[in-house]
Structures are given as structure tokens and as C-alpha cells.
Amino acid sequence: MNPDPDQQPIALITGASGGIGEAFAYELAADGYRLVLVARTVNELARVADDLASQSSTKPECIGMDLSQPGSAAALSALIAERGLMPEVLVNNAGFGLMGKTLALDVDEQVGMINLNITALTELSVLFGRHMAARGKGGIINVTSVAGSLPGPNMSIYYASKAYILRFTEALSAELKGSGVQVTAVAPGVTRTGFHKRAGMERSVLMKYSIPMSSEAVARIGYQGFLRKRRVVTTGVFNKFAMLCSLLVPNAVLLPVTGWLHTKVAGAPELSQQPLTAKRHSDE
Numbered sequence: 001m002n003p004d005p006d007q008q009p010i011a012l013i014t015g016a017s018g019g020i021g022e023a024f025a026y027e028l029a030a031d032g033y034r035l036v037l038v039a040r041t042v043n044e045l046a047r048v049a050d051d052l053a054s055q056s057s058t059k060p061e062c063i064g065m066d067l068s069q070p071g072s073a074a075a076l077s078a079l080i081a082e083r084g085l086m087p088e089v090l091v092n093n094a095g096f097g098l099m100g101k102t103l104a105l106d107v108d109e110q111v112g113m114i115n116l117n118i119t120a121l122t123e124l125s126v127l128f129g130r131h132m133a134a135r136g137k138g139g140i141i142n143v144t145s146v147a148g149s150l151p152g153p154n155m156s157i158y159y160a161s162k163a164y165i166l167r168f169t170e171a172l173s174a175e176l177k178g179s180g181v182q183v184t185a186v187a188p189g190v191t192r193t194g195f196h197k198r199a200g201m202e203r204s205v206l207m208k209y210s211i212p213m214s215s216e217a218v219a220r221i222g223y224q225g226f227l228r229k230r231r232v233v234t235t236g237v238f239n240k241f242a243m244l245c246s247l248l249v250p251n252a253v254l255l256p257v258t259g260w261l262h263t264k265v266a267g268a269p270e271l272s273q274q275p276l277t278a279k280r281h282s283d284e
């Protein structure tokens with residue numbers, strides 16, 4: 001690892017205040033990168049930065065920003081340029097999901113999900129990808145999901161947003177072939193993080209029957225795949241099987257099964273009983 005921070009390559013990670021993003025921060029710090037961490041919760045970012053600083057020679061920069069707000073990706077890019085923190089590696093990890101019927105969930109929250117999962121990820125890929133391509137080196141890791149290859153009733157927009165990320169990343173990777181810029185989509189399955197609480201799916205059928213991976217394992221497998229120049233990295237054997245099912249099993253079967261996985265287990269309030277404007281964070 002290079003001890004001079006000015007000589008270290010920079011990695012920018014969105015959604016680094018916990019979960020998979022925090023685990024990516026450890027992977028990249030261990031590989032010698034100076035880090036820029038972005039999320040909304042500044043005190044959680046500071047906790048991650050302090051923990052990382054105690055293990056390495058440099059302290060990560062922390063930027064508190066809500067990337068679901070229109071114009072936030074451009075604002076982040078301008079801030080990065082102003083501070084001279086242009087990343088060699090970008091990890092577009094920030095994202096969230098919402099479980100419930102599309103017409104019943106709060107429409108503003110669902111648009112915010114599209115802004116974060118799709119728009120901010122796309123803008124950051126383009127804005128920072130241009131700098132990487134001009135320098136002839138760098139890399140982008142976009143965190144999608146096994147959900148990206150399946151239809152997802154009761155989580156329709158989340159699943160569709162992850163399908164967008166998968167296809168966008170594959171295509172960008174093909175466009176940048178030979179440019180020196182590596183583009184990789186990482187597709188985790190169920191992973192032990194704060195994701196399910198925010199999505200309102202802690203008591204879902206999916207959570208009842210799945211065995212979550214650790215965020216550390218997801219980041220390690222994802223980063224190793226990126227280093228091996230893989231276009232898509234699916235974490236874990238079960239998740240690879242789920243991806244295969246998406247190709248082999250007809251939609252007439254997939255739709256009811258995935259829809260059922262996103263219902264609440266017996267005893268939990270029915271999704272259909274939730275008010276049309278229900279906010280999902282009311283129980284947090």
C-alpha cells in the first residue's frame with residue numbers, strides 16, 4: 001500500500017454507511033485505495049471512516065448527500081472535481097427497495113427509488129466514466145441484484161430498477177471494451193444488511209425461507225470478479241441457480257412465485273390493508 005495519500009488511487013463508494021457498501025470500502029482500502037464515502041447518514045459514514053482509519057494510513061473522505069434528489073449526482077460530481085478527488089474506481093452501490101403493491105405504495109418514495117437506483121447510478125457512471133475513459137484506466141462496479149433477472153410482483157419497481165442496472169452495465173461494459181475501463185455488475189441475492197428493514201420485508205416469505213449471505217462475502221466475491229474483469233458477478237451458488245431459473249422457467253410460473261415471496265408471513269398485516277399513502281418507515 002502506498003503511504004502517500006496524494007499518490008493513492010481514489011475509490012468513490014455510494015451507500016458506504018453500512019451493509020454491502022461498507023464491506024466494499026474495506027475491500028478497496030485493503031487494495032490500497034484512498035476512499036470517498038457517500039450516503040445520507042453522516043455520523044454512520046464517520047463511524048466507517050474512523051474504523052477504516054484505525055486500520056490504514058489514510059482517513060476516508062465523507063460526503064453526506066441524498067442521491068435520490070434530482071441533480072444530486074451532478075452536484076456530487078462537481079464537489080469531487082472541486083476537491084480534486086476524481087475516482088479511479090466508482091462503486092455505485094446505494095439503493096433501496098420497497099415491498100408492497102405498486103399502486104398502494106407512496107408514489108414519491110417510489111420515484112425516489114428510481115432517482116437513486118437508476119438516475120443517480122447512470123449519471124455518476126457517465127460523469128466519472130468519461131474521466132476514466134479519457135485517462136485510459138479505471139473501473140465502475142454497479143450493484144444490481146438477482147432480482148434484476150426476474151419479474152417481481154409486490155416489489156415491481158425495485159426489480160425493474162435492478163434489471164435496468166444489469167442491462168445498462170452490460171452494455172456500457174461492451175462499449176468500453178479495450179478502453180482500459182472495466183465495468184462490472186455485481187448481483188447479490190439475499191444479504192444480511194439493513195436493506196430488508198427499509199424495504200418493509202423483514203416478515204416476508206422470502207426472508208423466512210432464505211439463508212442470507214454476509215455483506216463481507218458479497219463485497220469480496222464482487223471485487224474479485226471485478227479484478228478478474230468479469231462483466232457480471234453473481235454471488236453464491238444459490239443465486240447463480242436463481243439466475244439460471246430466470247432463463248429456464250416461464251413467466252407464468254415465475255410471476256406468482258416471486259409475488260408470493262414478497263408477501264408477509266401469516267400473522268403480519270396484509271399488504272392490501274395498508275393505506276394508499278402509507279410511508280414505509282413508520283415502524284422504524
Ligand SMILES: NC(=O)c1ccc[n+]([C@@H]2O[C@H](COP(=O)([O-])OP(=O)(O)OC[C@H]3O[C@@H](n4cnc5c(N)ncnc54)[C@H](OP(=O)(O)O)[C@@H]3O)[C@@H](O)[C@H]2O)c1
Pocket residue numbers: 014015016017018019020021038039040041042044065066067068069093094095096097116143144145146187188189190191192193194195196198215
Ligand atoms: N441486502 C440484500 O439482500 C441485497 C440483495 C441484492 C442487492 N442489494 C443491493 O445492494 C445495495 C446495497 O444495499 P444493502 O443491502 O447494503 O442495504 P443497506 O444496508 O440498506 O445500505 C444501503 C446504503 O445505501 C445508502 N442510501 C440509501 N438511500 C440513499 C440515498 N437516498 N442517498 C444516498 N445514499 C443512500 C444507505 O445510507 P443512508 O441510509 O445513510 O443514506 C446505505 O449506506 C443496494 O443497491 C441493494 O439494492 C441488496
